[in-house]
Amino acid sequence: MKKLFLFVCLVSLIYACSLSDDGGSKTDNFDRTAMLTHWADNIIIPSYVDYDNKVLTLSSDVTNFTSTPTEANLQLVRTSWINAYKAYQKITIFNVGKAMEINLKETTNTYPTDAAGIETNIASGNYNLELLSQYSKQGFPALDYLINGLGTTDTAILAFYTSNANATNYKNYLIDVTNKLKSNSNVVVADWNSSYRTTFISSSGNTVSSSVNKMTNLFVKNLEKDIRSGKIGIPAGVFSSGTLFPEKVEAFYKKDISKDLLNIATQAQQDFFNGKNFNSTVTGPSLKSYLDYVNAVRNGQNLSTIINNQFSSIYTANNLLDNNFSSQITSDNSKMLAAYDALQQNVVYVKLDMMQALNITIDYVDGDGD
Amino acid sequence: MKHKLKTYFNSYTSTATLAFYRLAFGLMMLFSLIRFTALGWIEKLYILPTNRFTYYGFEWIPRLGDYTYLLFLLAAIAAFCVAIGYKYRIAIITFFLCFTYIELLDKTTYLNHYYFISIVSFVLIFLPANAYFSVDAKQNPKLCFQYIPKWNVDILKVFIAIVYFYAGLAKINSDWLLEAMPLKIWLPTNTDLPFIKTFLNQNWVHFAFSWSGMLYDLAIPFLLLYKPTRKFAFVLVVVFHVVTRMLFPIGVFPFVMIVSSLVFFEPAFHENILRKIAAFFKINMERFTNALYYETNRMASKAIKGFLIVFIGFQLVSPFRYLLYPNELFWTEEGFRFSWRVMLMEKAGYTQFKVVDSKTKKEIRVNNSLFLTTFQEKQMAFQPDFILEYAHILKKFYEKQGVSNPQVYVESYVALNGRLSQKYIDPNVDLAKEKESFKPKYWIVPFNDEIKGL
Numbered sequence: 001m002k003k004l005f006l007f008v009c010l011v012s013l014i015y016a017c018s019l020s021d022d023g024g025s026k027t028d029n030f031d032r033t034a035m036l037t038h039w040a041d042n043i044i045i046p047s048y049v050d051y052d053n054k055v056l057t058l059s060s061d062v063t064n065f066t067s068t069p070t071e072a073n074l075q076l077v078r079t080s081w082i083n084a085y086k087a088y089q090k091i092t093i094f095n096v097g098k099a100m101e102i103n104l105k106e107t108t109n110t111y112p113t114d115a116a117g118i119e120t121n122i123a124s125g126n127y128n129l130e131l132l133s134q135y136s137k138q139g140f141p142a143l144d145y146l147i148n149g150l151g152t153t154d155t156a157i158l159a160f161y162t163s164n165a166n167a168t169n170y171k172n173y174l175i176d177v178t179n180k181l182k183s184n185s186n187v188v189v190a191d192w193n194s195s196y197r198t199t200f201i202s203s204s205g206n207t208v209s210s211s212v213n214k215m216t217n218l219f220v221k222n223l224e225k226d227i228r229s230g231k232i233g234i235p236a237g238v239f240s241s242g243t244l245f246p247e248k249v250e251a252f253y254k255k256d257i258s259k260d261l262l263n264i265a266t267q268a269q270q271d272f273f274n275g276k277n278f279n280s281t282v283t284g285p286s287l288k289s290y291l292d293y294v295n296a297v298r299n300g301q302n303l304s305t306i307i308n309n310q311f312s313s314i315y316t317a318n319n320l321l322d323n324n325f326s327s328q329i330t331s332d333n334s335k336m337l338a339a340y341d342a343l344q345q346n347v348v349y350v351k352l353d354m355m356q357a358l359n360i361t362i363d364y365v366d367g368d369g370d
Numbered sequence: 371m372k373h374k375l376k377t378y379f380n381s382y383t384s385t386a387t388l389a390f391y392r393l394a395f396g397l398m399m400l401f402s403l404i405r406f407t408a409l410g411w412i413e414k415l416y417i418l419p420t421n422r423f424t425y426y427g428f429e430w431i432p433r434l435g436d437y438t439y440l441l442f443l444l445a446a447i448a449a450f451c452v453a454i455g456y457k458y459r460i461a462i463i464t465f466f467l468c469f470t471y472i473e474l475l476d477k478t479t480y481l482n483h484y485y486f487i488s489i490v491s492f493v494l495i496f497l498p499a500n501a502y503f504s505v506d507a508k509q510n511p512k513l514c515f516q517y518i519p520k521w522n523v524d525i526l527k528v529f530i531a532i533v534y535f536y537a538g539l540a541k542i543n544s545d546w547l548l549e550a551m552p553l554k555i556w557l558p559t560n561t562d563l564p565f566i567k568t569f570l571n572q573n574w575v576h577f578a579f580s581w582s583g584m585l586y587d588l589a590i591p592f593l594l595l596y597k598p599t600r601k602f603a604f605v606l607v608v609v610f611h612v613v614t615r616m617l618f619p620i621g622v623f624p625f626v627m628i629v630s631s632l633v634f635f636e637p638a639f640h641e642n643i644l645r646k647i648a649a650f651f652k653i654n655m656e657r658f659t660n661a662l663y664y665e666t667n668r669m670a671s672k673a674i675k676g677f678l679i680v681f682i683g684f685q686l687v688s689p690f691r692y693l694l695y696p697n698e699l700f701w702t703e704e705g706f707r708f709s710w711r712v713m714l715m716e717k718a719g720y721t722q723f724k725v726v727d728s729k730t731k732k733e734i735r736v737n738n739s740l741f742l743t744t745f746q747e748k749q750m751a752f753q754p755d756f757i758l759e760y761a762h763i764l765k766k767f768y769e770k771q772g773v774s775n776p777q778v779y780v781e782s783y784v785a786l787n788g789r790l791s792q793k794y795i796d797p798n799v800d801l802a803k804e805k806e807s808f809k810p811k812y813w814i815v816p817f818n819d820e821i822k823g824l
Contacts, residue, residue: 239733239735241731241732295558297788298790352785355718356555356716356785357555
């Protein structure tokens with residue numbers, strides 16, 4: 001009997017020692033598949049579909065404008081551009097699958113846009129928007145320049161599409177940039193609607209390459225790089241020893257929607273954290289519920305509450321900002337820095353405290369700074 | 371007292387125990403090295419990384435590039451020779467040097483059980499482990515002794531006992547016993563066994579594991595020493611290490627400890643095993659059972675005993691060196707390593723470095739992934755000596771890039787054992803100007819909580 005017992009111990013020991021210990025897959029009690037399904041079906045796919053629709057509207061308005069360039073049609077383009085840009089803010093976290101493959105973020109929203117480069121493209125009429133070198137000459141920032149930045153008055157802007165010697169090239173460029181947005185968004189939605197959804201949901205383990213780990217890392221990265229650094233930090237001189245860059249704000253030429261875009265992106269982050277369905281108040285399994293499940297309590301409070309509370313502080317700081325970030329920077333940059341600090345605190349909470357509580361490995365490192 | 375000591379040092383035991391341990395140790399080390407190599411870790415941990423972290427005083431240990439494989443090969447050959455007892459003295463010295471060299475290559479891979487292996491292999495140098503059941507004894511009967519002084523075996527028991535007991539002492543702290551930390555963080559998300567699902571998420575389970583872990587560590591050396599409880603103790607050892615192996619990614623350590631604890635058994639037990647092996651490999655045991663008592667140069671013997679006593683004394687005292695430093699041990703880690711503080715902390719950090727040109731005041735935000743592997747960055751983020759060394763790596767690098775007299779600052783947060791993240795390093799201190807030393811690091815922000823304990 002004792003020999004049998006010792007034998008069993010020996011066998012289990014050998015089995016245990018044979019498992020690799022370099023961070024192999026270890027699942028846990030929380031239903032990750034349910035969370036992934038909820039993310040895919042109720043947040044990610046609807047957000048992409050909505051974005052796709054808004055881009056479609058933008059595209060038809062651009063077609064309309066280029067065939068009949070009037071002030072009224074220009075306003076239509078501007079409105080649908082704003083709507084599409086806002087819808088875009090809600091998908092920036094989800095840089096997985098096709099979106100990552102086709103560099104959706106880099107082609108859609110690299111700013112500041114390269115105005116001189118755009119002019120060169122238009123002058124030559126010869127350009128390949130697929131190239132890495134063209135990322136800064138397309139997307140929403142490029143459209144911003146084309147519909148808001150070509151001149152100081154609407155009349156001046158319209159002239160580029162009517163009386164200008166190169167009007168045809170301007171129109172073509174406008175169409176090409178919009179078409180690129182449209183084809184990219186189509187491809188991503190199609191992928192989610194076909195095989196990627198299954199791929200995404202079935203990768204439910206706890207390894208570095210699993211969906212939960214990837215998405216959580218993207219969630220953190222988006223907050224740190226895109227929102228904190230991109231929208232606030234870089235323009236406000238945080239990474240440049242105090243040298244300010246009011247021209248590097250998002251939607252620079254439009255002048256008055258930077259705050260909206262910031263708030264929508266921040267809200268999208270918080271909604272994702274809380275597992276809120278797209279366009280609804282219903283919530284499902286999420287990072288928040290995951291944290292609560294493992295009972296992550298800090299200083300007597302749920303860590304999820306601490307994070308949500310910090311989001312409130314972020315909105316408070318955001319709302320002290322002028323709609324026009326460029327003028328905010330030049331008139332009183334301290335408010336931008338305060339907004340940066342509020343965001344930074346939540347970056348620490350999600351990148352350090354949350355990742356630690358959920359035992360998720362960090363697989364990316366902050367890479368900003370020029 | 372002196373008479374008792376003299377009697378003790380003159381008492382003998384069968385060499386079978388020591389020979390068994392030598393054989394087991396050598397084979398375990400060989401297996402461990404093969405496993406390490408097979409997992410691709412030589413390249414991943416010692417060759418590919420651009421930078422590495424050094425031990426204070428051992429910065430001169432050169433990296434070997436692709437020749438690191440040779441180092442491992444040499445260690446493996448040495449381990450095998452130790453196992454079979456071939457040119458034992460040279461083999462065990464070689465193994466000790468090679469293994470320790472490997473560990474000194476990069477502080478990132480520090481593990482308490484690697485330290486244990488270095489200690490044991492060092493002590494084995496001084497023990498006549500090849501006097502029985504070895505190629506050396508077979509080839510040269512003059513080296514063969516069936517009985518050796520008991521202290522040669524007891525010293526191994528002392529070191530095993532130190533590891534366990536000190537690990538137990540280290541667990542007597544408020545985080546471990548009163549907060550069930552860090553098990554409270556590790557257990558809920560650390561198993562893929564469906565039956566234990568809800569079990570490991572229970573609060574009482576976290577406390578049960580913590581307290582029994584502490585009691586096990588403190589009691590097990592004594593349970594193993596005391597004959598009536600020995601068999602039961604061994605069962606506990608197996609259960610404890612198998613369970614911890616299933617829950618945590620701790621490599622071959624459980625196996626090493628289980629086999630090491632066999633040293634507490636009677637020589638007859640070891641003799642039995644050796645005979646079985648001998649039968650299998652058709653080795654003639656008769657040449658070893660010569661009933662001879664180990665004899666050696668008296669001066670040498672005295673010197674060795676004296677040295678080992680001092681060595682043990684050092685091992686008993688050094689884990690308490692943290693008392694010489696102000697501030698919380700778990701926070702500053704001054705005196706944390708080499709003290710059997712095993713799996714006591716869930717500690718992670720966030721670091722953002724900034725390099726400033728002294729002349730132009732231009733700031734560069736550092737992308738850690740350009741300098742460190744993910745593993746290195748993870749380790750660096752919560753250990754101040756790593757942070758300091760990394761600051762110097764950055765200074766040298768950016769100096770070469772043309773930055774004049776680079777200043778290095780870090781924005782750093784650390785979360786320890788379920789506490790909310792706190793600022794870790796003073797962001798206004800130019801770390802490039804700080805030097806490593808045994809002095810306390812004043813630029814670590816004081817811990818704003820208290821952990822009571824030993």
